[in-house]
Amino acid sequence: MQFRSLCNIPVGHSAYVKKLHTAGTMHRRLLDMGLTQNARVTCLYQSPAGDPRAYMIRHTVIALRTEDAQTVEIL
Amino acid sequence: MNTTKSSQCAQNEKPVVIALAGNPNVGKSTVFNALTGMHQHTGNWPGKTVGNARGWYTFKNQIYNLVDIPGSYSLVAHSAEEEIARDFICFGEADATIIVCDATCLVRNLNLVLQILEVTDKAVVCVNLMDEAARKHIFVDCNALSEALGVPVVATCAKKNDGLETICKTVYELTHRKDQCAPKTVTYHPVVETALTEIIPLIESATSKINPRWTALMLLQNDDSLLRSMEQYLGFDLKQQEPIASVLASCYSRLEQTFPNAQSLRDDIVAHLFKAAEEICHQAVRYENKAYMQKQLRWDRLLTGKAFGIPTMILLLLFILWLTVSGANYPSALLSDWLFGLEKPLSSALLAIGTPLWLHNALVLGIYRVVAWVVSVMLPPMAIFFPLFTLLEDLGYLPRVAFNLDHCFKKCHACGKQALTMCMGFGCNAVGVTGCRIIDSPRERLLAIITNNFVPCNGRFPTIISIITMFFIVGNAGIISSFLSAAMLTGVILLGILLTIGISKLLSVTLLKGVPSSFTLELPPYRPPQVGKVIVRSIFDRTLFVLGRAVSVAAPAGLIIYIMANVTVGGNTLLAHTAGFLDPFARLFGLDGVILMAFILGFPANEIVMPIAIMAYLSGSTLTEFENLSTLKTLLVDNGWTWLTATCTMLFSLLHFPCSTTLLSIKKETGSIKWTLLGFLLPTICGMLLCFLLASTARFFGLV
Numbered sequence: 001m002q003f004r005s006l007c008n009i010p011v012g013h014s015a016y017v018k019k020l021h022t023a024g025t026m027h028r029r030l031l032d033m034g035l036t037q038n039a040r041v042t043c044l045y046q047s048p049a050g051d052p053r054a055y056m057i058r059h060t061v062i063a064l065r066t067e068d069a070q071t072v073e074i075l
Numbered sequence: 076m077n078t079t080k081s082s083q084c085a086q087n088e089k090p091v092v093i094a095l096a097g098n099p100n101v102g103k104s105t106v107f108n109a110l111t112g113m114h115q116h117t118g119n120w121p122g123k124t125v126g127n128a129r130g131w132y133t134f135k136n137q138i139y140n141l142v143d144i145p146g147s148y149s150l151v152a153h154s155a156e157e158e159i160a161r162d163f164i165c166f167g168e169a170d171a172t173i174i175v176c177d178a179t180c181l182v183r184n185l186n187l188v189l190q191i192l193e194v195t196d197k198a199v200v201c202v203n204l205m206d207e208a209a210r211k212h213i214f215v216d217c218n219a220l221s222e223a224l225g226v227p228v229v230a231t232c233a234k235k236n237d238g239l240e241t242i243c244k245t246v247y248e249l250t251h252r253k254d255q256c257a258p259k260t261v262t263y264h265p266v267v268e269t270a271l272t273e274i275i276p277l278i279e280s281a282t283s284k285i286n287p288r289w290t291a292l293m294l295l296q297n298d299d300s301l302l303r304s305m306e307q308y309l310g311f312d313l314k315q316q317e318p319i320a321s322v323l324a325s326c327y328s329r330l331e332q333t334f335p336n337a338q339s340l341r342d343d344i345v346a347h348l349f350k351a352a353e354e355i356c357h358q359a360v361r362y363e364n365k366a367y368m369q370k371q372l373r374w375d376r377l378l379t380g381k382a383f384g385i386p387t388m389i390l391l392l393l394f395i396l397w398l399t400v401s402g403a404n405y406p407s408a409l410l411s412d413w414l415f416g417l418e419k420p421l422s423s424a425l426l427a428i429g430t431p432l433w434l435h436n437a438l439v440l441g442i443y444r445v446v447a448w449v450v451s452v453m454l455p456p457m458a459i460f461f462p463l464f465t466l467l468e469d470l471g472y473l474p475r476v477a478f479n480l481d482h483c484f485k486k487c488h489a490c491g492k493q494a495l496t497m498c499m500g501f502g503c504n505a506v507g508v509t510g511c512r513i514i515d516s517p518r519e520r521l522l523a524i525i526t527n528n529f530v531p532c533n534g535r536f537p538t539i540i541s542i543i544t545m546f547f548i549v550g551n552a553g554i555i556s557s558f559l560s561a562a563m564l565t566g567v568i569l570l571g572i573l574l575t576i577g578i579s580k581l582l583s584v585t586l587l588k589g590v591p592s593s594f595t596l597e598l599p600p601y602r603p604p605q606v607g608k609v610i611v612r613s614i615f616d617r618t619l620f621v622l623g624r625a626v627s628v629a630a631p632a633g634l635i636i637y638i639m640a641n642v643t644v645g646g647n648t649l650l651a652h653t654a655g656f657l658d659p660f661a662r663l664f665g666l667d668g669v670i671l672m673a674f675i676l677g678f679p680a681n682e683i684v685m686p687i688a689i690m691a692y693l694s695g696s697t698l699t700e701f702e703n704l705s706t707l708k709t710l711l712v713d714n715g716w717t718w719l720t721a722t723c724t725m726l727f728s729l730l731h732f733p734c735s736t737t738l739l740s741i742k743k744e745t746g747s748i749k750w751t752l753l754g755f756l757l758p759t760i761c762g763m764l765l766c767f768l769l770a771s772t773a774r775f776f777g778l779v
Contacts, residue, residue, distance in 0.1 A: 020342075025153045025515065026593040027338060031345040032149035033595060034183045039349075044368075045376045048384040049482035052491070054375070054598055056368070059180035061375075061598040063478050065485060068593045 006041060006055065006069035014042040015074035022071040034058035035072060090131065090138040091250050096164055096191060097175035098184050099146030100599045102203045104128075105233040106175050107143040110242070134243040142169065145512075148183070150190045151341075152300060155520075156512040161301065164191055165285075166308035171197040171249050173242065178208035178215050178230075179600070181360055185224075185352035186345075192226065192258035193289040199245050200228045206235065207600070212363040219359040225258040234605065260288065261351045264343050266333045270295055270326040277319045282309055294323055295330070296341055371600050375475070384479045391472075393565045395463045400540055400564065401557035403455035411451035418443060441637025441690075442630045448686035449629040452537045454622060460533060461613040464501065469604035473498050477596055487576055488583035488591045490519040493526075497575060500530035502617060504733055507532075508740040516592035522579045524744055525754045528733040529575040529761075531568060533621060534681035538728045539567055541685060545708045546721040571729050578757060586753070624736075625682035632676050632683050633690065640694035650691055664763055665723030665770030667715060674727065679735050684728065719779045723766040730762030 009015045017039045020030055034057045035041070042056040052063045097103045111130030128143040144163050145156045152158040164172065174191055176184035181202070188200055202215055221228035227245045231238030249256075262268065274291040285305070293301055294314060306312045313319060334340040377383050418439060425435045467473060473495055481491025492514050500507030507527040514520040531539065543563045548556045583589065639650040647655075650672075658668030669691045677684035689707065692714045711720075732755045733741070742751045773779050 022593075023338065028149070028151050028341060028345070029153050029515075029593070029595055031342065032151065032183075032186060034186070034349065036346050036349045044372060045379060047379050047478050047482060048381050051485075052478065052481050052594065052596075054379070054478065058183045060183060061371075061600075063481070063491075063594070063596040063598055065481070065591075065594045067591075068595070 003073040006043070006064070006072040006074060007066055009041075009043050009074065011043050011045055011053070014040055016040055017072060018075045019073040020071060021073060022068075026068065026071075030068070030072065033062055034060070038075075041072075041074070090140045091170045091246075092140045092142065092168070093246060094163055094167060094169035094172040095141055095143045095175065096160065096172055096187070097144075097146055097201075098148055098177065098187055100597060101146065101175050101177040101184065102233050103146060103175045104143060106173070106201060106203060106231065106239070106242075107141060109233045109236055109239050111141055132243070134247055137247070139243075139246065142167070147187070149187060150194070150301075151298060154512065154515040158300060158304075162304050165194050165301075166304060169195075169197075171199065171246055173199050173201050173246065175201045175203050178202045178204050179211055179213055181215065182349070182352045182356050185355055186348050188224065189259065189261055189348050189351055192224065193260070193292065194286055196226070196256045196258050197249055198226050198256075198258065199242065199249060200224060200226060201231050201238075201242055202228060203231050203233055205230050205237070206232045207602070211368075214361040214363065216359045216361075220355065223259060223355040223358055226256050259351070259355075261347055263292075263347050264333065266330060267292075267295065267340070267344070270330060273322055273326060274319065277322060278313070281313060281316060281319065284309060292344070294319070295326065296344065297337055374601060375598070378472070378475050379478055388476055388479060389565070389569075391467070392568065393561055395460065395467075396564045396568075397558055397561035398463060399456050399460045399536070400544070400560045401554070402459045403540070404544070404557070406455040406458075407451055410454065411447070414447035414451055415444075418447070436641075437634060437637050442633045444693075445629045445633030445636065445683065445686045445690055446626055448689060449625050449682055450622065452541060452685060453534070453625060453682050454618070456537050456540060457533055457618045457621060458614060460536065461502065461617045462610045464498075465609045465613040465617075466604045466606070468498075469602065469609055471599050471601045474596060474598050478598060481594060481596070483576060484579070485591050485594070487522075487580035488519075488589060489522045489579045490514045490516065490592070491594055491596060493519070493523040493575075493579070496523050496527060497530045497572070500527045500532060502533055503621065504528050504530070504532045504737040505740040508737055508744055511744065516589075518583075518587050518589045519592060521745060521750060522582055522587055524741055525582065525750060525757060526575045526578050528737060528754065528758045529571045529578065529730070531571055531729050532681065532734075532737075534625065534734070535684075535728050536564075537682065538685045539564060539725050541707075542721050542725050542728075545711070546716075546718055567725060567729055574730070574761060578761070621682075625680050628680040629683045629686065632679075632687055635676065636687055636690045636694070640691065648694075650694060654691065663770065664727065664766035665719050665773070666727060666766065667720065669714070670720070670724055670727075674731055677734075678732070681728070681734050717779045719770060719773050723770060726766050726769070727762045730758045730765060732756075732759045 003018075003021075006015065017035050017037055019037070020027055020035060022030060039058065044054045044056050044061060046053040047063075052065045053069065054061050054063050055069075095103055095107055107128065107130060110132050112132070129140060130143070131138055131140050133139065142163065145160045147157040147160040150161050150164065152161045163169070172191060172195055174188050176188065192198060200220070202217060202220070205215070208215060215230065217228045217230045227249065229238055229241045229245055231242065233239065263271070271288060271291050274294060275287045278287040278290050285308075290305070290313070293305070302314060314323065330340060334343060378387055421443065422435065422439050425438065430438075476498065477491045477494040480494040484491045484493050493511075495513065496507045496510045499510040504527050507530065508524050511520050511523040511527070514523055540560065543560045547563060548560050636650070639653065640648050642649050644652065653672055654668035656668065657671045661668050661671040669688055673684045673688035673691065676687050689710065692710055732738075738751055738755060741754045742748070745751060
């Protein structure tokens with residue numbers, strides 16, 4: 001995909017959500033987790049295999065797989 | 076606390092039904108336990124409450140039925156579990172709802188609160204984990220929050236029983252007052268609001284059973300699963316009714332100009348919910364220390380890191396099993412000495428009161444002996460393993476296991492949460508199967524359900540442990556030998572885990588084809604476990620429960636074995652006939668007829684497999700007095716056991732058909748005979764295949 005996504009931020013860095021490029025239930029799930037527009041997300045650490053990674057979203061740590069993180073466009 | 080459970084209190088009124096809702100992992104079940112005193116199991120991972128747990132408490136002579144609803148992030152359901160939660164909140168007709176929130180991440184919690192307040196105004200918001208928030212220097216102003224939300228807000232720390240009395244009082248006031256609260260309504264996009272004002276009066280005239288504004292909003296959003304539940308609840312399809320249908324149609328076409336698709340409309344609605352939540356938090360919450368996460372982060376980076384993540388997991392498993400094995404040996408011997416010592420007085424007492432000899436023999440040699448075996452072999456490892464495992468659970472380590480292993484599961488096109496259901500399987504496979512509801516995708520859920528049995532449950536541990544200690548570890552005591560037993564047990568479990576992964580992979584490229592779906596997993600903060608409560612809870616809720624089940628199965632099984640061993644047909648006992656019949660078949664797999672028969676009789680509960688085999692051997696042997704565990708090996712060796720028999724029995728114990736309870740759970744969860752059958756066949760075939768290969772190889776090379 002052409003846009004910069006959550007996958008592109010290195011561990012320890014933060015970004016703001018611009019748009020979700022998902023559909024269906026995952027879309028709403030990500031929204032309900034708090035990934036709405038302009039929400040601040042920090043990548044905290046990664047699992048031994050490097051995927052999934054853990055993100056801080058609205059004071060909670062949420063693990064996302066690369067495939068899902070790729071759908072979150074950031075500013 | 077004024078929440079007595081005495082039954083003499085006035086029960087003149089019908090019980091008030093209270094729903095307990097909230098995000099996952101906010102201490103909902105702790106609130107539930109503290110209020111009801113009923114020890115329902117809680118765990119520090121999302122999605123612990125499966126199905127609706129119920130309990131009750133009394134306050135001012137009124138009985139309150141409390142329904143613990145599975146945690147969910149939103150009223151828009153994604154998994155089977157969240158559907159249960161949503162349907163109860165929306166259509167369960169509770170008299171009041173307690174919404175439990177986590178004080179440390181209120182914004183996301185308020186998203187759910189605001190959605191629930193759209194459905195009902197009879198709600199109390201309970202801001203839990205206030206102590207954790209204080210430690211993190213997060214301060215919540217409950218008065219400001221209450222004012223902003225328009226419903227009562229109570230600060231609690233359920234772990235320490237703080238604020239629970241206030242909750243009871245608030246619920247009491249809420250259910251007794253006649254006037255209504257005026258909860259905060261979220262104002263949506265002007266286009267949405269215009270549509271709402273058109274639909275609301277129509278719904279008001281069609282039904283009074285549900286909140287019209289919320290219903291209108293749901294109709295606009297057009298969520299199929301919710302509308303189905305709504306239709307069921309109302310008994311008619313609101314959407315198809317005139318004039319609602321035609322007004323809706325015109326609303327849709329107008330909305331389309333602003334929101335080109337249904338998704339953009341839903342996005343906008345959630346965005347408004349979060350905006351409202353943020354505004355409220357801005358007024359009511361103060362964050363004084365931005366760096367409060369540092370300590371947890373350091374631990375997480377270590378426990379999920381490249382270098383230490385996986386090794387720590389294996390070492391922890393090894394350590395727990397070592398504690399179980401070495402800790403269980405001594406009490407096991409004590410228990411069996413004591414129980415078998417009781418046999419003589421019991422026997423003479425029965426004979427003294429004139430019990431006929433045949434009845435005496437059936438009771439003592441049949442039922443009592445098997446039960447004594449089951450108790451002495453099972454109780455000690457369970458009483459050690461369950462509390463230890465519960466401590467890990469309470470600490471919050473298990474979600475990290477899922478996080479570490481997710482990549483592996485993704486490669487098998489499965490879900491990382493399967494690691495959590497496997498952990499539940501260590502306790503009891505039936506619980507693990509039910510626990511699979513936390514997995515969103517139906518395909519991945521099926522994978523997890525069918526493969527759950529590859530993890531040995533606590534009923535199978537004792538069998539495996541006793542075989543390891545008898546046949547593979549030389550010398551009875553000492554740290555080294557107990558460590559070796561634990562290492563072997565870990566090996567057996569790792570084999571089970573590898574097979575789980577392998578079979579999941581196999582299924583996902585054959586019967587259950589599909590791509591891995593998306594995956595979100597909350598990693599809650601580490602929380603200091605409440606050691607005392609954990610021990611009490613795991614012993615009473617789990618250990619005694621499982622033991623009770625095993626004993627109730629063991630008693631009749633003991634009787635059957637006794638009868639089979641003593642009824643002779645054609646010069647041979649029934650037992651000899653059956654074992655002889657099964658023997659040639661069983662030998663193929665390195666077992667013998669008695670072992671296979673024990674596995675078949677152990678179908679209701681795996682715990683009784685070893686005791687049954689032992690009783691069967693005993694009945695045919697000259698050894699009638701049974702002193703202690705150490706004579707057991709002699710008995711088995713006398714009956715032809717070799718290292719191969721031991722290994723194959725162990726393998727077959729790990730890999731054979733699930734117990735009846737687990738199969739029933741599989742049937743219930745999948746709703747299909749086909750998948751239940753597969754759940755039965757897969758492990759059985761795997762076990763037979765492995766045992767057959769091992770036995771043939773060993774025999775071919777003349778190793779036995």
